[in-house]
Amino acid sequence: xxEGAIVNQIRRLRFNHGEMxxxxxxxxxxxxxxxxxAIEAAKYSPSLEVAxxxxxxxxxxxxxxxxxxxx
Amino acid sequence: MSKQEILSWxxxxxxxxxxxxxxxxxxxxxxxxxxYSGLLIKFAFNAFWVAVIIEIIVQVSESKSRVQKDERxxxxxxxxxxxxxxILVVTLMIALIQVFISNLTQNFVPSLPFxxxxxxxxxxxxxxxxxxSAAKRGTMIYNYxxxx
Numbered sequence: 438x439x440e441g442a443i444v445n446q447i448r449r450l451r452f453n454h455g456e457m458x459x460x461x462x463x464x465x466x467x468x469x470x471x472x473x474x475a476i477e478a479a480k481y482s483p484s485l486e487v488a489x490x491x492x493x494x495x496x497x498x499x500x501x502x503x504x505x506x507x508x
Numbered sequence: 509m510s511k512q513e514i515l516s517w518x519x520x521x522x523x524x525x526x527x528x529x530x531x532x533x534x535x536x537x538x539x540x541x542x543x544y545s546g547l548l549i550k551f552a553f554n555a556f557w558v559a560v561i562i563e564i565i566v567q568v569s570e571s572k573s574r575v576q577k578d579e580r581x582x583x584x585x586x587x588x589x590x591x592x593x594x595i596l597v598v599t600l601m602i603a604l605i606q607v608f609i610s611n612l613t614q615n616f617v618p619s620l621p622f623x624x625x626x627x628x629x630x631x632x633x634x635x636x637x638x639x640x641s642a643a644k645r646g647t648m649i650y651n652y653x654x655x656x
Contacts, residue, residue, distance in 0.1 A: 463574075463575070464574060467575055468575055468578040468579070468580070469510055469511075469575050469576075469577075469578050469580070469581070470510075471510040471513075471580070471652075472578050472579070472580040472581075475580060480654075481580055483580075484579055
């Protein structure tokens with residue numbers, strides 16, 4: 438299977454939502470700040486549940502937060 | 509540094525301190541080297557208590573409203589457990605084979621140098637337990653550091 442990359446818009450979305458901090462987002466999603474940091478830096482791919490929770494916090498569809506880019 | 513990563517460090521330090529104590533008590537200091545055993549025991553003793561105090565402080569100061577452990581922590585812990593388990597299984601297999609060879613040679617060819625005392629196998633298994641634990645914590649720290 439060809440490997441791709443999951444890119445995200447969390448940083449931009451946080452900025453657009455009143456410059457929400459990573460800790461605030463983490464508290465709303467129910468994960469640690471370190472996990473939000475790792476997701477934002479594309480070093481960790483979250484579970485579907487966490488991905489949906491992040492999209493719900495920003496009130497946008499999932500594909501606006503995460504996109505899969507094949508190489 | 510997350511709470512789980514701090515706890516991994518403290519656990520690794522306490523395990524290492526116990527291993528140092530055990531090796532020095534069970535085997536002693538090698539005669540061919542200058543005797544630094546007192547210094548090493550003092551260092552291990554201090555490191556052990558510093559790690560224990562840090563662990564207590566981390567446990568006491570935790571915020572109840574915030575998440576302490578999430579899916580990423582569980583995934584990293586699973587990776588550590590896998591490495592630790594594999595090391596433990598390999599060392600157990602080595603010990604079992606050694607016991608088998610020991611019994612075999614004692615019964616049939618007593619002159620062969622494969623026979624090992626039960627106490628040596630006990631030391632080996634005891635250290636294997638701590639090695640597996642240290643490998644688990646080391647793997648966890650590695651994964652936290654590389655931002656898995």
